[in-house]
Each structure stands twice: as C-alpha cells, then as structure tokens.
Amino acid sequence: MAKLTVSFVGGGTGGQLSLDAVAASEFYQPAALADLRPEVGTQLGKKYPELQTFTDFREMFQACPTNIVCVSTYPPSHELVTLEALKLPLKAILVEKPLGHTVASGRRILEAVKQRNIPMAVPHGLMVKRCPLQIIERTKNGEIGELKLVEIQSPAWDILNAGIHWLNFAVNLNGRSPAHSVLAACDKTTRTFRDGMQVETVAVTYVQMVNGVRIAMQTGDTIRSNGRRDGTTFRIIGTAGQIEFWGWHPDYFLINPEHPEGKLIAPAEEGTSTHQRHLENLLPMIDSGAPDYSLPESSLMALEICEAAYLSARHGVEVKFPLNQFEIPPPNDWEPGQPYFSGQGGRDGRKLP
Numbered sequence: 355m356a357k358l359t360v361s362f363v364g365g366g367t368g369g370q371l372s373l374d375a376v377a378a379s380e381f382y383q384p385a386a387l388a389d390l391r392p393e394v395g396t397q398l399g400k401k402y403p404e405l406q407t408f409t410d411f412r413e414m415f416q417a418c419p420t421n422i423v424c425v426s427t428y429p430p431s432h433e434l435v436t437l438e439a440l441k442l443p444l445k446a447i448l449v450e451k452p453l454g455h456t457v458a459s460g461r462r463i464l465e466a467v468k469q470r471n472i473p474m475a476v477p478h479g480l481m482v483k484r485c486p487l488q489i490i491e492r493t494k495n496g497e498i499g500e501l502k503l504v505e506i507q508s509p510a511w512d513i514l515n516a517g518i519h520w521l522n523f524a525v526n527l528n529g530r531s532p533a534h535s536v537l538a539a540c541d542k543t544t545r546t547f548r549d550g551m552q553v554e555t556v557a558v559t560y561v562q563m564v565n566g567v568r569i570a571m572q573t574g575d576t577i578r579s580n581g582r583r584d585g586t587t588f589r590i591i592g593t594a595g596q597i598e599f600w601g602w603h604p605d606y607f608l609i610n611p612e613h614p615e616g617k618l619i620a621p622a623e624e625g626t627s628t629h630q631r632h633l634e635n636l637l638p639m640i641d642s643g644a645p646d647y648s649l650p651e652s653s654l655m656a657l658e659i660c661e662a663a664y665l666s667a668r669h670g671v672e673v674k675f676p677l678n679q680f681e682i683p684p685p686n687d688w689e690p691g692q693p694y695f696s697g698q699g700g701r702d703g704r705k706l707p
C-alpha cells in the first residue's frame with residue numbers, strides 16, 4: 355500500500371514531534387513543511403531531504419497538497435490553518451493541543467472537522483501511554499474504590515499548555531463526566547509567557563465535576579511537588595486506595611487493600627513515540643470511514659476547564675457550567691474577611707436557602 359503523504363504547519367517542538375513520528379512510521383511519509391521562520395525549513399530539510407519547505411502554509415497547500423496535515427503552530431492560529439487545510443482533499447488531520455486559544459475557536463475547529471467527516475488526532479501523549487491508560491483502567495475497575503479527588507502539581511508549567519494534558523487525563527479518568535464548576539486564582543506578577551500565550555506565575559484551579567469528583571491543580575513557575583519524585587505529580591484518591599504518578603514517567607505507585615504497603619508498577623511500554631501512536635490510530639478510522647471524535651471532545655472539555663479557570667481568576671467568580679451559558683456577575687463591593695455591619699445588605703450565611 356502506498357504511504358500516505360503528510361505536511362506540517364509549524365516546525366517547532368510540536369511540529370518536529372509529528373515530523374519525526376511520520377518519518378518513523380511505515381504508513382506515512384513526510385512531504386512538506388511550512389514555517390514562518392525560513393531557518394526552520396532549512397534545518398529540517400537537511401534532516402529530511404524529501405521534505406519540500408515553505409514559509410507560507412497557503413503556498414504549501416497549493417503546491418503540495420497531502421493526505422494528512424499536522425497543525426502545529428501556536429493555539430491562536432490553529433483555527434485559521436485548520437480551516438484552510440480542510441479545503442484540501444484530506445484523509446485525516448492532526449491539530450495540536452490546546453485545540454484553540456479559546457473554547458469557541460477550538461469548538462469551531464472540531465465542528466469543521468466533523469463536517470468533513472474525517473478522523474482527527476489531538477496528540478495528548480498520556481492517552482496512548484500504557485501507564486496512564488492502566489491507571490484509568492484500574493480506577494474504572496474500582497481498584498482504589500470510588501474516585502473522589504485528583505490532585506495535580508505541575509511545576510514550571512501553566513494551566514493551558516501542560517495543564518490541558520493533565521486535565522484531559524483527569525477528565526478521562528473520571529469517565530468523561532462533565533464539569534459542574536471551576537474556581538481558580540492566578541498570581542501574574544512575573545508576566546510569564548509560554549507557547550505564544552500570557553500565562554500565570556502560579557495558580558490554583560479547583561474543579562467540581564457533576565458526579566462530585568474534585569480536580570485540584572496547582573500550576574506555575576515556582577511551585578514544588580511534594581510526592582515521591584520532583585516534577586509533575588498526580589495523586590489520585592479513591593475511597594479504598596490511592597495512586598501516585600508522575601506525568602510522562604513510565605511507572606506509578608499504587609496503594610490499595612491488595613497492596614497496603616504500596617507497589618511501584620511499570621507497565622511494559624511500546625517503543626514508538628506517542629505522536630506516532632496517535633497518527634497510526636487514525637489509520638483504522640480512515641479505512642472504516644467512521645471517525646471517533648471522543649479524544650478531540652475530551653480535549654475540548656479540558657480546554658473548557660482551562661478557560662473557566664482563567665475567567666474565574668480574572669473576575670473572582672465561581673464559573674458554572676455549561677460554560678457557554680455562564681454570565682459573569684457584575685462586580686460588587688463585598689470584601690470577604692472584613693467585618694460585617696448590619697445595614698450593609700447581603701445574605702445571611704446562617705440562613706441559606
């Protein structure tokens with residue numbers, strides 16, 4: 355069978371993960387890459403001489419239409435590039451996480467892809483790795499009892515750029531139950547930016563899911579994790595046990611009635627990269643003509659939580675879902691922690707409805 359041709363828009367970290375994955379796959383071949391920075395094309399053209407390189411993605415689409423396009427620019431341009439790519443006779447598309455810089459943009463992207471009825475990859479690495487998939491399976495099987503809390507500590511990263519991976523995992527761990535509300539606070543004193551976005555210095559995001567499960571995530575430049583290892587740490591708490599794991603690490607620590615002292619478990623892992631797995635997962639969907647959008651949908655759910663967190667922090671309000679129906683309440687002069695004097699109005703917290 356002839357290999358499917360692939361082009362790439364954006365040749366940075368994300369684009370190169372897709373490019374290397376395509377080059378390593380027996381089912382795909384890299385054909386063209388567009389990056390605004392000519393030096394990126396020059397450098398990657400040396401590594402992959404078969405690659406035609408461009409600085410303008412529209413020019414590339416015209417000169418070298420491919421079976422698959424990988425959209426690997428910064429989130430604010432994902433929509434523009436994707437909508438343009440969808441004009442090609444594509445067999446499938448990959449759009450990097452976060453789908454868009456806003457939920458509305460991400461939703462427009464997903465809807466446009468659905469309209470074309472072609473498979474779509476959103477390469478959340480955790481969703482194709484043995485370790486997190488096994489944790490999801492164990493949790494679903496009740497091996498830590500009933501899930502209650504997912505605590506996430508994410509040093510040196512922010513809600514949107516890495517947090518979306520962690521939240522997407524947490525959403526899937528919780529059986530894709532919808533979110534009920536998000537309350538978040540962001541310190542922004544250092545004016546940190548990352549991956550084309552302004553982000554928080556440190557933040558805390560507290561999510562209540564409709565089924566009662568809580569997700570509590572601490573992100574930011576200076577936070578420290580308090581687990582068995584440094585770096586990203588998840589603590590998954592159930593009524594009969596808990597799991598600690600560390601994002602991209604290949605193992606996790608399980609404590610439950612079967613392992614009361616705890617056990618470090620390292621599932622056998624595949625040799626291929628996670629981007630290659632995501633790209634190759636498109637193949638059966640291309641063959642069957644029946645795309646499964648559950649992963650892009652859960653990515654959008656995670657993006658909704660990210661957006662709700664930034665909205666909550668900006669306005670100091672609890673953001674209730676569904677997000678598209680939420681209206682920001684007008685600001686008021688109430689100062690929690692200040693003395694209350696009769697005549698100030700308000701609501702008696704001893705007499706809640």
Ligand SMILES: NC(=O)c1ccc[n+]([C@@H]2O[C@H](COP(=O)([O-])OP(=O)(O)OC[C@H]3O[C@@H](n4cnc5c(N)ncnc54)[C@H](O)[C@@H]3O)[C@@H](O)[C@H]2O)c1
Pocket residue numbers: 363364365366367368369371388389390391394409411426427428429431450451452477478479515549
């Ligand atoms: N799934 C993952 O594990 C993973 C890992 C890394 C990055 N990403 C995602 O990839 C995306 C890009 O991030 P990055 O880390 O690669 O950034 P990066 O800065 O390393 O690369 C982005 C590249 O896109 C190019 N670019 C920007 N706008 C363009 C346009 N309109 N046309 C052509 N080229 C354009 C830039 O010149 C740059 O070379 C983000 O959405 C990021 O979240 C995902």
